[in-house]
Amino acid sequence: MRILKKRTAISTDPVTLSDRNRLVGSSSTVVANLGHIICRPNIVAHVNFDHAAATPVLPEAYQAMVPYLTEHFGNPQSLHSLGRPAQQALELAREQVAWFINCAPQDVIFTASASESNNLAVKGLALASRGRGRHIVVSAIEHVSVLEPARSLKREGFEITVVGVDRNGVVNPEELARVLRPDTVLVSIQHASNEIGTIQPLEELARVCHEKGIPIHSDGTAAIGRIGVDVAALGVDAYSFSAQSCYGPKGAAVLYLRPKTRIVPLIDGGIQERGRRAGTENVAAIVGMGRAAEITREHLSEWAEHMSLLAKRLTEELPRRIPRLVFTGHPTQRLPGHVSLCVEFVEGEALLLMLDDAGIAAASGSACTARTLKASHVLLAIGLDHAVAQSSLVLTLGKDNTMAEVELLLDKLPPIVERLRAISPLYARFLRGEDPYAVKTGQTGHNEENEG
Amino acid sequence: MYSEKVLDHFRNPRNVGEIKDADGVGEVGNPVCGDMMTFYIKVKDGRLSDVKFKTFGCGAAIAVSSMVSEMAIGKTLEEALQITNEQVARELGGLPPNKLHCSNLGADALHAAIRDYLRKKQEAK
Numbered sequence: 001m002r003i004l005k006k007r008t009a010i011s012t013d014p015v016t017l018s019d020r021n022r023l024v025g026s027s028s029t030v031v032a033n034l035g036h037i038i039c040r041p042n043i044v045a046h047v048n049f050d051h052a053a054a055t056p057v058l059p060e061a062y063q064a065m066v067p068y069l070t071e072h073f074g075n076p077q078s079l080h081s082l083g084r085p086a087q088q089a090l091e092l093a094r095e096q097v098a099w100f101i102n103c104a105p106q107d108v109i110f111t112a113s114a115s116e117s118n119n120l121a122v123k124g125l126a127l128a129s130r131g132r133g134r135h136i137v138v139s140a141i142e143h144v145s146v147l148e149p150a151r152s153l154k155r156e157g158f159e160i161t162v163v164g165v166d167r168n169g170v171v172n173p174e175e176l177a178r179v180l181r182p183d184t185v186l187v188s189i190q191h192a193s194n195e196i197g198t199i200q201p202l203e204e205l206a207r208v209c210h211e212k213g214i215p216i217h218s219d220g221t222a223a224i225g226r227i228g229v230d231v232a233a234l235g236v237d238a239y240s241f242s243a244q245s246c247y248g249p250k251g252a253a254v255l256y257l258r259p260k261t262r263i264v265p266l267i268d269g270g271i272q273e274r275g276r277r278a279g280t281e282n283v284a285a286i287v288g289m290g291r292a293a294e295i296t297r298e299h300l301s302e303w304a305e306h307m308s309l310l311a312k313r314l315t316e317e318l319p320r321r322i323p324r325l326v327f328t329g330h331p332t333q334r335l336p337g338h339v340s341l342c343v344e345f346v347e348g349e350a351l352l353l354m355l356d357d358a359g360i361a362a363a364s365g366s367a368c369t370a371r372t373l374k375a376s377h378v379l380l381a382i383g384l385d386h387a388v389a390q391s392s393l394v395l396t397l398g399k400d401n402t403m404a405e406v407e408l409l410l411d412k413l414p415p416i417v418e419r420l421r422a423i424s425p426l427y428a429r430f431l432r433g434e435d436p437y438a439v440k441t442g443q444t445g446h447n448e449e450n451e452g
Numbered sequence: 453m454y455s456e457k458v459l460d461h462f463r464n465p466r467n468v469g470e471i472k473d474a475d476g477v478g479e480v481g482n483p484v485c486g487d488m489m490t491f492y493i494k495v496k497d498g499r500l501s502d503v504k505f506k507t508f509g510c511g512a513a514i515a516v517s518s519m520v521s522e523m524a525i526g527k528t529l530e531e532a533l534q535i536t537n538e539q540v541a542r543e544l545g546g547l548p549p550n551k552l553h554c555s556n557l558g559a560d561a562l563h564a565a566i567r568d569y570l571r572k573k574q575e576a577k
Binding site for chain 2: 345346347348349350353354357366375386390422423424425426427428439
């Protein structure tokens with residue numbers, strides 16, 4: 001109750017760092033632990049509802065990293081003793097990550113980002129099997145780091161089939177079975193969606209692939225750190241994720257590869273990662289990832305329960321306070337702490353800027369927020385209108401978010417939406433009883449094709 | 453990514469609204485492409501005595517609309533027709549390169565409203 005009172009007292013202004021420390025209660029100790037990182041005074045501190053972009057680094061992970069940026073700077077591949085601590089740390093991290101996702105340490109390939117892991121999986125697995133066939137299948141809602149490598153494989157003579165999703169964003173296993181062919185050499189379907197929160201029936205999809213002897217890769221970037229990941233139980237042949245999704249640092253990521261799976265490396269020229277990924281390892285980041293993986297596995301169920309509770313409050317209360325919201329993704333088969341919706345008649349980037357002014361960080365799939373200025377392929381794939389997709393708002397909660405922060409958003413968002421709707425000609429049309437999304441004849445403008 | 457001036461016009465847009473008995477109305481963009489702007493004008497003695505707008509779009513689109521309305525009020529129709537999207541972007545202290553095309557339609561919307569006024573005047577004769 002005391003915390004709630006504090007919130008009310010500051011609810012009309014942006015949250016300052018000191019306010020936030022009071023707001024988040026116990027989490028302020030985390031800030032204190034990193035006290036040597038100087039926070040500029042008067043900077044607007046953010047309530048982070050965009051954990052999909054980056055999770056804060058666990059203090060324990062940070063502490064574990066420091067020696068490998070200072071005294072243990074050696075190269076893990078060195079024969080001499082300067083490299084030995086780095087080499088041992090690398091192998092400990094490999095064991096920690098393996099324990100995290102339930103595989104053997106030698107099945108873990110360290111990379112620099114989830115995008116690299118996805119590229120390595122899609123290109124590496126497809127090219128290794130090109131003698132058997134040149135057909136690969138991806139879902140319509142994959143991340144661009146899966147879709148683009150698939151597209152570039154077209155130039156190598158591969159054929160790509162994009163399997164669609166239903167309006168909840170789920171790939172139907174029967175539909176997947178229908179598009180598989182004798183010459184299919186790879187299927188890549190994400191574990192869960194960053195944008196709409198939907199969790200795929202991955203075990204079933206893997207079974208469908210394996211019945212036909214086809215390997216399946218899954219991008220787990222959105223799932224990791226939110227739900228338990230057991231690659232053995234899932235039955236996948238390859239699985240990607242990055243440390244920054246599970247309270248580790250940027251610059252470290254994983255591609256799990258089932259034993260005896262053949263892969264063509266993207267980077268040649270070194271024996272690191274058993275020849276599958278050349279280049280000196282980012283030891284400190286990998287060490288941080290290992291420690292973060294260990295802690296995340298230990299605490300995941302309590303964190304997930306906490307995040308779900310906060311998300312439940314948001315999904316129940318937001319529609320009471322703001323009319324015309326469209327929630328996206330599967331209503332129940334979804335990531336804990338993931339809230340995705342469209343705020344009709346209001347554009348997503350404008351929402352994010354105003355939330356930012358109110359001290360809240362969030363994300364959107366609106367075309368205007370994307371550098372490419374294209375409407376989100378994920379939101380279009382689940383059948384949303386272009387204009388509705390423009391009003392996307394994605395809130396990804398983390399373990400440190402508090403109910404007070406949720407209440408802050410519930411207070412701040414309705415007047416922001418009201419302000420932007422008051423400016424919106426679509427809302428004016430809606431109030432007049434017209435079709436808000438009608439494209440009137442003679443209306444000039446531009447379309448996706450000639451943007452940029 | 454936005455200049456302070458853009459953010460100021462976004463946070464405090466000038467001349468938002470509709471004019472019930474507008475002399476001209478212009479609309480550009482459409483909901484499908486992301487940004488949509490509707491401009492309303494009042495004309496007195498050959499000058500724009502009032503300009504109001506409504507915009508569905510990103511921060512840049514709202515700031516552009518606000519800036520155009522401010523630049524246009526008090527100008528003669530001829531002067532207002534000379535306002536270009538490039539001038540508007542310049543007045544705002546620049547726009548991110550990827551927003552120059554899509555959100556920078558304010559002058560077009562204003563011109564559409566003026567042409568609507570001129571057409572109505574022609575028809576009345």
